[in-house]
Amino acid sequence: MSAVIRVEGVAKAYGDVRAVDHVSLEVGANECLALLGPSGCGKTTLLRLMAGLETPDAGAISIGGADMTRTPPYGRPVNMMFQSYALFPHMSVADNVAFGLKQDRLAPAEIDARTREALAAVELEALGARKPHQLSGGQRQRVALARCIAKRPKALLLDEPMAALDKHLRERTQLELLALRRRLGISFVVVTHDQDEAMTMADRIAVMDKGRILQIDTPRKLYEHPVNQAVARFFGDINLWPNGRAVRPEHIALSCVSGDVEGVVTDIIYRGAGTTYLVRTQEMTVRVLRQNARGETEAHKGDTVFLSWPADAARTLSP
Amino acid sequence: MTGPAKTSLLAVWLWIGLVLLLPFAIVLKISFATAQLSVPPYGPPSTAGNYAALLRDSLYFKAYVGSLRIALISTALTLLLGYPMAYAIARAPQRWRHILLLLVVLPFWTSFLIRIYAWIGLLRPTGLINLVLESLGLITEPLRFLNTGGAVYLGIVYAYLPFMVLPLYARLEKLDPALLEAAADLGAKPWSAFLKITLPLSLPGVLAGCLLVFIPAVGEFVIPELLGGPDTLMIGKVLWTEFFTNRNWPMSAAVAVILLTVLVLPIMWFQAAQKQEARA
Numbered sequence: 001m002s003a004v005i006r007v008e009g010v011a012k013a014y015g016d017v018r019a020v021d022h023v024s025l026e027v028g029a030n031e032c033l034a035l036l037g038p039s040g041c042g043k044t045t046l047l048r049l050m051a052g053l054e055t056p057d058a059g060a061i062s063i064g065g066a067d068m069t070r071t072p073p074y075g076r077p078v079n080m081m082f083q084s085y086a087l088f089p090h091m092s093v094a095d096n097v098a099f100g101l102k103q104d105r106l107a108p109a110e111i112d113a114r115t116r117e118a119l120a121a122v123e124l125e126a127l128g129a130r131k132p133h134q135l136s137g138g139q140r141q142r143v144a145l146a147r148c149i150a151k152r153p154k155a156l157l158l159d160e161p162m163a164a165l166d167k168h169l170r171e172r173t174q175l176e177l178l179a180l181r182r183r184l185g186i187s188f189v190v191v192t193h194d195q196d197e198a199m200t201m202a203d204r205i206a207v208m209d210k211g212r213i214l215q216i217d218t219p220r221k222l223y224e225h226p227v228n229q230a231v232a233r234f235f236g237d238i239n240l241w242p243n244g245r246a247v248r249p250e251h252i253a254l255s256c257v258s259g260d261v262e263g264v265v266t267d268i269i270y271r272g273a274g275t276t277y278l279v280r281t282q283e284m285t286v287r288v289l290r291q292n293a294r295g296e297t298e299a300h301k302g303d304t305v306f307l308s309w310p311a312d313a314a315r316t317l318s319p
Numbered sequence: 320m321t322g323p324a325k326t327s328l329l330a331v332w333l334w335i336g337l338v339l340l341l342p343f344a345i346v347l348k349i350s351f352a353t354a355q356l357s358v359p360p361y362g363p364p365s366t367a368g369n370y371a372a373l374l375r376d377s378l379y380f381k382a383y384v385g386s387l388r389i390a391l392i393s394t395a396l397t398l399l400l401g402y403p404m405a406y407a408i409a410r411a412p413q414r415w416r417h418i419l420l421l422l423v424v425l426p427f428w429t430s431f432l433i434r435i436y437a438w439i440g441l442l443r444p445t446g447l448i449n450l451v452l453e454s455l456g457l458i459t460e461p462l463r464f465l466n467t468g469g470a471v472y473l474g475i476v477y478a479y480l481p482f483m484v485l486p487l488y489a490r491l492e493k494l495d496p497a498l499l500e501a502a503a504d505l506g507a508k509p510w511s512a513f514l515k516i517t518l519p520l521s522l523p524g525v526l527a528g529c530l531l532v533f534i535p536a537v538g539e540f541v542i543p544e545l546l547g548g549p550d551t552l553m554i555g556k557v558l559w560t561e562f563f564t565n566r567n568w569p570m571s572a573a574v575a576v577i578l579l580t581v582l583v584l585p586i587m588w589f590q591a592a593q594k595q596e597a598r599a
Contacts, residue, residue, distance in 0.1 A: 053500050073503040086501035090519050099515075100505030151505065 002065075004029050004155050004187045005050055005078070010059030012045055019045040021211035022059065027155060032181060032188040034202035036195060036234070042211040043191045047157050050189065051080040064154050074103070079148035080157040083164070085140050087132040093143050094119065094128035100151045118150035121180060138169050145180075155187040162197055174200045195235055207231050229317045237276075239286050244316045249276065249289035251313035254299060259306025261286075265299050279305060343579070350572035361568045369573035378557070379574065383581065385552040389468075389543075390536035393475035397532045398525065400476060401483030405524075406517075408484070409491035416492075423484050435474055435545050442470055442546070466548035474542040475532075482531040490524025491517070523593070530589050534582050554578055 003026035012020040020042045027033050035043035048054045050061060052073035060069045068076055079100070088096050097118050101111040119125050122142035132140055141161065148156055161177070162170045178201060181188055192198050198205045199219040206216040207230075215227045226232035229240055237249045253259070254277060263281035270292075277288040277299060286307060299305050351364035373379045408419045426434055441447050442464035449461040464470055494517060502512035540555030547553070554574065561571035 051504055053504070073500070074506045074508055080501075080504045082497050082501055084495070084497050086495065086497040088498060088501075088516060099502070099507075103506030103511065147505065 002029055003027060003062075004031075004064060005189070006060075006062045007046070007050070008060045008062075010046070010049055010056045010061060012042075012049060012054055012056050018042075018211045020049065020056070023208075023211070023213055024059075025206055025213065025216060027187050027189055028203075030185055030187060031204065032178070032190065032202045034190045034192055034198035034205045035208060036192055036198040036205050037208035039193060041208040043193075043208050044159055045211075046208070047080070047159055047189060047191045050155075051078060051157050052076045053080070077154045078157055079151050079153040080159065081141075081144050081148050081161055083160045085132075085144040085164070087140060087143055087147075089132055091131075092128065093124065093130050093132065093135070096132065096143055097128075097146045097150050100147060104151075114150050114152075118146040121149060121183075122146045137164055137166070138173065141165065141173070145177075149180075149184060149186075153186060155189060156181075158188060158190045160191055160193070162192070162194070170197070171200070177201065199235075207234055225315075226317065229319050232317055237287055237289070239284075240317070241283060244318065245314050246317045247309050247314045249287040250274075252286065252288045252307050252309045254279075254288050254290060255306045255308070256299065256303065257306065259308040261307040263305060263307060265301055265303045265305055268299075268301055277305075279307060281307070346572045346575055349569050350576050352569045352572075354567045354569050359568065360566055369569050370577075372570065373573055373577060378552075379554075382552050382554045382557045383577070386537045386539075386554040387581070389471060389475070389551075389553060390533050390539070393472050393479070393536050394529050394533040396472060396476050397479055397483045398529060401480055401487060401528060402525070404480075405484045405487035405491055408488050409494070420485075420488065423481050427481065431478065432541065434478065435541055438470070438474055438477070438546060439465060442473075465546065468548070468551060470546040470548075471543050471551055471553075474546045475536050475539060478542065479532040479536060482535075483528040486527040486531065487521065487524040490521045490527075494520055526589060526592065530585060533585065537582060538578055 005027040007023060007025050009022050009024055010020055011018065011022045023042075023046060025033070035046055037043050045054060049056055050063075052068070052071055052075070056069060060067060062068060063076055063078060073080075088099065091099065094115055098111050098115045101114055106114070115128075116125065119128055122145055124139065124142055124146060127135065127139065132143065135143065141164070158177075162173060165173060174197060177188075188201070190198070190201055192201075202219065204216060204218055205222055207214045207222065209230055215222060215231045217225075222231060223235045226235065226246075229238075229244070229246065232238045232240075232246055239247050239249060239252070261281050263279035263286065265277055266280050266285065267278040269276040269278075272292070274289050274291050277290065279286045279288055288307065348364050349361055350369055351366060352361040353366060353368065354360060355362050404423070408416055408423070411419055439446070443449075444461035444463065444465070446465070448464065449458070452458045453461065498516050498520075499512050502516050503509070507515065538555050539553065540559055543551045543553045543556055544559070547556075558571050558574045558578070561567050561574060
C-alpha cells in the first residue's frame, strides 16, 4: 500500500507545551484515518501540520511521495475542511467553490464545469447563487466540502467535521461522507473527539493523548485489543480492577444462582437495546451490560447476583 | 420601547435640535439676508442674492473645488498610510494591540492647535528638519517646507490619521483568521488572499475611515491657515475671511450652507451603502 501522506517523527511545541511529540504515521491510498483524542491532545495540530498551516519543529511530512515539510499550504495537493467551515462570507456559494480553481488559473470553462460537478456531488446545484449566511448549518458544511473536492486533492483533511451539526444530522452526514469518499476515491484524515464518529467513518483510528499516538489500529482491534488502559477507557465502557485486569461490561454474565464473583445490584440503567447493571462486589462496583433479549435473566435492585466471564475476555492492561 | 429608552431617545433629539438643527436654521435664515452696518450686521431674510453671488464669483467655486481636491488627496494618502498601520496592529500579538492603539490616539491628549504649531517648528526654514539636513551637509540653503501645499497635506494626514486607523482596525480585527487559512489552503498566495479576502471584507472600514477623514478635511481651516501658502485655496479659509475680515455674515452663511450640502451628499451615500450591506 503506497502512502498518500507520510508523517515521520514530526514534533511541534508551543512554548513548553509539546502539542505534537514525535509522531509518525501513514495515510494509505483510499483510506480514512481518524485522529481521535480528548481536546488538547494535539490531533488538530497534527492535521494543520499536514495541511501546511503549521511548520514542524522536527521531522518530515511527505505527500504523494514528495517531501513537503516546508511547502506552504497553497503548494500542497491536500485540502482542509475547517471546523468553522471558513466560507468566504462575501462570495456566493458557487464563487466559494470556484475560488480554489481560479487560484490554479484553470480555463473558465473548466472552472465552471468543475464547480457544477462539485456542487452536484453535495446536492447543492440549486443554491449556487446564495450567500453562505443564507444557508443552514448542514448546507454550509456541504459547501465547505464541495470547495475542497472541486480541487481534486490527494487527501481531504477534516477538522471535527460534525462539530457544528445537530445530533440527528450527524450520523446521516457521516454515512454520506463515506459514500462520497468511496465515489471519489480520495484519502480522508478526520480529526474527532467522538469515538462513535471515528468508528463509523474510519478504516483505522489513531488514538492520541498529550501529543503522542497511543495506538493506531482498526476500530475492532482498538476495542478488542487496546494496548493500555487509556485506550480501553476511550473506547466504550470497561471495568478496570486495581490490579490492572480489564473486562468489557458486555462480556460479563449475570446469574442469580451461581458464578465466580458475588455482588449486590445497586443500580439499573435501562438503555433500550440493553440494560446496564451496577453491581457492588467486594473489590469494586462492576458494570454489566446485558442485551434486552428474551430469556435474559432479569435482576432487580438489591438482588444478590453472581458474575462470571470467560477467561479470554479478561486481559491485563498497563495504565 | 421601554421608559428609559424613550427618555434617552428624547434627550438625543433634544440635543440634536438644540445644537444642530436650531443653529442651522439660524444660519440658513442669515444666508438669505443682506449685510448692513448694524448689530447684528445683517437685515431680515429677503433675497437669494448671496447664492447668486456665490455662483457668479469663480473664487468660491475654485475654493470649493480646491477644498474637495485637497480633502480627496489627503484622504487617499491617509488611507495608504493608515491601512498598513491598522493591518499591522490587528495582526500584532494580543498583548501589544492595546498599547499600539493607545499610541495611535496618544496625540489627541494634546491640543490640536499645539500639534499643528509644532509642525511649524519642524518645517520652517530655521526649523529642525532644515537644521538636520544642513548639518548633514545634504543642503546648503534651507528648503521651503512651510507654507506649501505639501505642508497642508502633511498636516491633514497627520491630524486625521487616527480617524482612519480606528475604524479600519475594528474591521480587520474582526476578520476570522480561518478565512485566510482557507484561502491559502485552496491555493491562494498571501497577496492574492489579501486582495480577494482581506481587502473586500474590510471595505466597510475603508469607507467609514475615508468619510471620517474627508468630511472634516473639506471644511478644514486651521491647517491651511497655519501650514498652507498664499496659493492654498480652501473654503474654510474663505469662510473665515468673509466672516471676520469682510464682516459679511450673510455671505459666509451662504458659503456654509453650500458646504454643508456638499458634505451631506457623501454621508447619505454612505448610509445607503451601509443599508445595502446590511441587506446583503
